[in-house]
Amino acid sequence: MNVSYPYVIDSNCTLAGLTAFELLNESTWDPLQNVSLEEDVDFMNCSYLRHIVNLNCSSTDHLCRCTRDIYWSYCSETPAYYSYIYRIIGTLFQGIILVIGVIGNVMVVIVVAKNKNMTTPTNCYLVSLAIADCAVLIAAVPQEIVSYYLIGNHWIWGRVGCAIMIFLQHLGINASSLSLTAFTVERYIAICHPMKAQTVCTVERAKKITLLVWVFATCYCSPWLYLTTVVPQTYAVDYPTEECTFKLSRDQYFLYYFLDIIVFYVVPLLLSCVLYTLIARILFTSQVPKNPTVNGHHDKKRVSSPRVQVSSGQMRECLSCKKKD
Template identity: 65%
Template sequence: MKRVCVCVSVLGNVMVVIVVLKTKSMKTPTNCYLVSLSIADLMVLIAAVPNEIISYYVLGDQWIWGRYGCGLFIFLQYLGINVSSLSITSFTIERYIAICHPMKAQKMCTVHRAKRIIIGVWIFALIYCSPWLFLTKVEPIYYKGYDDIETCTFALSRKHYLGYFFADLVLFYVFPLILSCILYGLIARILFTNEISRSVGKSNSNNGNMSMDSKKSSSANDYARIQ
């Protein structure tokens, strides 16, 4: 079942990227962020799948990809997760501007600007996640009857990673969550207010038409009585 889910996820993300890149009409700011999100998700899957597949055929936590593979796979997983978070946040901000400030959106919400933001997101995430290339190591583990078995683990004591993990929590989870809640709340308020305004305007228009019809009917009755 896990393999099926992984295959469907990979296929879905690949199709999103291909469709947006191949279809000219699909090249919008929103879809630019979706492509970035799909690539980031693919990166997480690519980094996780080999180890999951190998786990069916090797012993326990055995690592077969070597020292460089250990750092690279961990780096790619964190990079994909963090870029996903930042891409969703950027998409949310773009939607907020488009809905709540439509006049500004004509200049701000462009494909060129979206591409620059996405490039900035990836550069920031690459720099931020790069320490993981050096914060992991492979070390031997001992199973009875087995020799030369290694596992991928932390290079330092776990307490030294607390600051890094806390920064991850704040930058890529807490802050995006709070910002998204605020922006979607503002979007909902604008949409709800506009809906009420349209309903009131429609009601006033109908009342005005009924008033005109009643005036015409009254005038016609008066004219008939005079005649």
């Protein structure tokens, strides 16, 4: 861990030592006149002494330098950095996740967009998932890599960058959850109700649902553009540092986070559990004939498996798409 201070703190500089100076009672030190000798905690109130850091003390002014050093010692956080091994390992793995994740998801979008025969309801939701994953990766991973080389929670992207990155992270996660839910519903209809799927699970309807998912997620997450801010930090370094954090107190975000959990986690999870249970029941209890032959010949007319119905339905869907092209 590397530690640095803007000033060399005198080991003999203590609160008790300060009281020995008669200058403590002079009018130039009005902020310190009411300090009680017995109450060290009151004397070291950081908000009370914060202005002292801006003092320009001469090398002969022991009182001024000592007061300033005490401020840095007690009211500033000790700067600490990640070790070089931690930085290298973190950068390597995070970089691999970023590169593979972005390239893989972008390729999914390009392949589906350039091949019209792949424009199916299922692929529409997969494209939506790929875009959501890219948004989360781009908004979160680069900052995580940069943070390995910065002090504490130091933020370098400014107020606008703070708002946009936090917004994109929540947008990508919520849009991904809704896209997965829509995909699950589409699979349930295609497998459990294959005849109805021909009219319900269409490409046009999938595109409209995907658009609705992103519009809803964008509107829901838009408050994050105003609920974040950057605040200065008090690390004992000789350059300004700031942190991307909540604009309001944490208690005021309780309802928002609670709604997040219900809408984007609890409801999709319960719905997915129910639908996949129904899908599993259909697939594993389908009336597939134990003896598929009659008099030594296959009975081609007997098709009672829903899996076969799904496959034939998807084949008809692909043929209809080719006719339209």
